[in-house]
Amino acid sequence: MANVNIVLVEPQIPQNTGNVARTCAATGSSLHLVRPMGFEVDDRKLKRAGLDYWHLLDITYYDGVDEFFGRTAGPYVFFTGYGGKLYTEQSYPPGVFLVFGREDAGVDWEHELLGRYPQLLARIPMIEEARCLNLSNAVAVAVYEALRCQSFTGLKK
Numbered sequence: 001m002a003n004v005n006i007v008l009v010e011p012q013i014p015q016n017t018g019n020v021a022r023t024c025a026a027t028g029s030s031l032h033l034v035r036p037m038g039f040e041v042d043d044r045k046l047k048r049a050g051l052d053y054w055h056l057l058d059i060t061y062y063d064g065v066d067e068f069f070g071r072t073a074g075p076y077v078f079f080t081g082y083g084g085k086l087y088t089e090q091s092y093p094p095g096v097f098l099v100f101g102r103e104d105a106g107v108d109w110e111h112e113l114l115g116r117y118p119q120l121l122a123r124i125p126m127i128e129e130a131r132c133l134n135l136s137n138a139v140a141v142a143v144y145e146a147l148r149c150q151s152f153t154g155l156k157k
Contacts, residue, residue, distance in 0.1 A: 002030040003153055004146045006139055007099040012038030019136035025053035028154050029143055034062045076120055079142060083123030090122045092146035103135050
């Protein structure tokens with residue numbers, strides 16, 4: 001099992017997913033893609049962004065969030081602009097699932113998460129006028145924080 005699992009819920013932009021795949025491959029993290037997606041997995045833009053790292057990638061697909069939660073047990077950290085904790089204040093045990101929503105809308109069950117799991121919501125600080133970071137940049141920030149908290153276990157230092 002990977003030390004970090006990256007979950008993209010309904011990703012829409014193939015280049016973002018390709019960049020995230022490359023980050024997963026380079027860090028030994030597993031990638032979990034939750035359908036529906038805004039592109040086909042054979043999209044050349046997706047493959048080009050991931051370059052020659054596809055053979056290093058551990059990837060799992062799910063037909064919706066219900067299947068994802070039915071097949072995984074956590075622990076989870078959900079990234080949202082509504083998170084009460086900074087991403088640096090979260091706990092990232094080995095095997096953690098870092099969950100990210102759609103580029104254009106986040107996750108449609110985000111407000112339900114606010115009430116149910118406030119301690120599992122993380123946010124990345126930015127200026128007030130900025131809505132969000134690019135998805136692949138947010139994933140990179142989060143995965144390296146999780147790996148730092150795990151002493152970069154398994155990575156060349």
